[in-house]
Amino acid sequence: MPAANYPDMMNAILVEEFGGPEVLKMKNVPTPKPEPGQAIIKIKAFGINHAEMHMRRGEWAESMPIIGIECVGLIVACPGGEFAIGTPVGALMGGLGRTINGSYAEYTSAPVGNVAKLGETEEDLKKLGLTWEQAAVIPETDATAWTVLFRNLEVKAGQSLLIRGATSSFGRAAINLAAQEGVVVTATTRNADRFEDLKGLGAKGVLIEGPGLSDRLEGNTKFDAVLELVGNSTLLDSLKTVRRGGRLCLSGFLGGLAPISDFNPLLQMASGVHFSFFDSFVFGSPEFPLSDVPLKDILVMVAEKRFKAEPARVWRFEEGEVQEAHRVMEGSKAGGKMVVVVR
Structure with missing residues (x-):
């Protein structure tokens, strides 16, 4: 399946040494390349999770320079053809941030078994009246x-x-x-x-x-x-x-x-x-397929106001913003799910 046009380099937030929020640094790095069994996602937004705080501190058993265990966005490449180019998806776990570079970036590569469709096209989300930051609360x-x-x-x-x-x-x-x-x-x-x-x-x-x-x-x-x-x-x-x-x-x-x-x-x-x-790290395994979870149904409940999934805080994809999001998380002051929007 052909890939959409996307750049060779991208911005990403890296952890090059363990420590406090100040170790999160914006760098320009190579964009991931498509491989069989993987999908390349242009990230629209990603959630902030406690697991990433432990990864940043060096308290997790495994972590990568680019942390981040989930995201929502659009498919730009999928060699196996499991997802069409332009499909809106959510991705989580499957080694993201732990054994493969994660979602604190403009693009990421995720195992197709850890990717779930949120609709057929981006227009489907718009018809539901949902923004990417709302969708990022879910995965x-x-x-x-x-x-x-x-x-x-x-x-x-x-x-x-x-x-x-x-x-x-x-x-x-x-x-x-x-x-x-x-x-x-x-x-x-x-x-x-x-x-x-x-x-x-x-x-x-x-x-x-x-x-x-x-x-x-x-x-x-x-x-x-x-x-x-x-x-x-x-x-x-x-x-x-x-x-x-x-x-x-x-x-x-x-x-x-x-x-x-x-x-x-x-x-x-x-x-x-x-x-x-x-432990959500098992998602994508044969015993815990992501397809078992009705994420699209949950999105519909959010759109119909039967389910409250507004982000507690929305941050910009900037070094200082992501650092501050981690400080808020460490201080237990988030009051719900925080998300970062990648423009």
């Missing part, structure tokens, strides 16, 4: 939230769900998706000023996040499912909040990456509780 966050909710936790209408760390972009997407299916959501946040915001997303109840949450639940409440996004620091407490036969999924580390120092299932895990983990 990584909602694909992960959907998989955790409906595959790992298997939540259903009428069931009760506790989401710890609900003001994160992941938590907000999970509230939206679960509430759409009639799940009764209780959310946690460290800030009481966020209560009404989370209820507006679909949460029926909101609690202050903090140590010993299980002891503060009225009437020793137990949930059908718990989505743990704070991480290892609250995991043992969360296990106490799940009913017999219920499920807990660990899928976030907002509280940091420090391991649990002393976990004894014999003493600390309730009998009959199902505990699982989900």
Whole structure:
């Protein structure tokens, strides 16, 4: 399949040494070349994720000079013909930012199994009334939230769900998706000023996040499912909040990456509780095809105002802007999904 015309060189934000946000530097580098099994994407916007903060710091097991695990944009080359030139797509994981250069750039190359169509042409997004920055909120966050909710936790209408760390972009997407299916959501946040915001997303109840949450639940409440996004620091407490036969999924580390120092299932895990983990790095594998996730349906819900997916902050693709976005993320001041628009 022929490629669209695109330049030999591009601007990209690179991490050439690990450290704080100031190590993110704009450079002019070669544009990726098309290879079988890959699609070249002209990036229109990309999301900012906590994984990239850890990559920038050198805390991730693997990372590339160009970080960034997701993007939305247009296909400009696809040697295998899986996508037509000009197709609007979302791409996530598949080694982006980790084993292959990622999305903090004007162009990227992604495995076709980690690319999903958002329509037939760019005009389809315009007809829905969606901007690229709105579309950029969706790929990584909602694909992960959907998989955790409906595959790992298997939540259903009428069931009760506790989401710890609900003001994160992941938590907000999970509230939206679960509430759409009639799940009764209780959310946690460290800030009481966020209560009404989370209820507006679909949460029926909101609690202050903090140590010993299980002891503060009225009437020793137990949930059908718990989505743990704070991480290892609250995991043992969360296990106490799940009913017999219920499920807990660990899928976030907002509280940091420090391991649990002393976990004894014999003493600390309730009998009959199902505990699982989900890492979005598996997307694109045979067990977790991206095609399993209804991203186009989610976009339609956003367009129809049934699903709230507005970016919390929109940044320009400039060195100083991306550095500041990382400072906001480190300070836990984003208040939702931040995106960068590439003009």
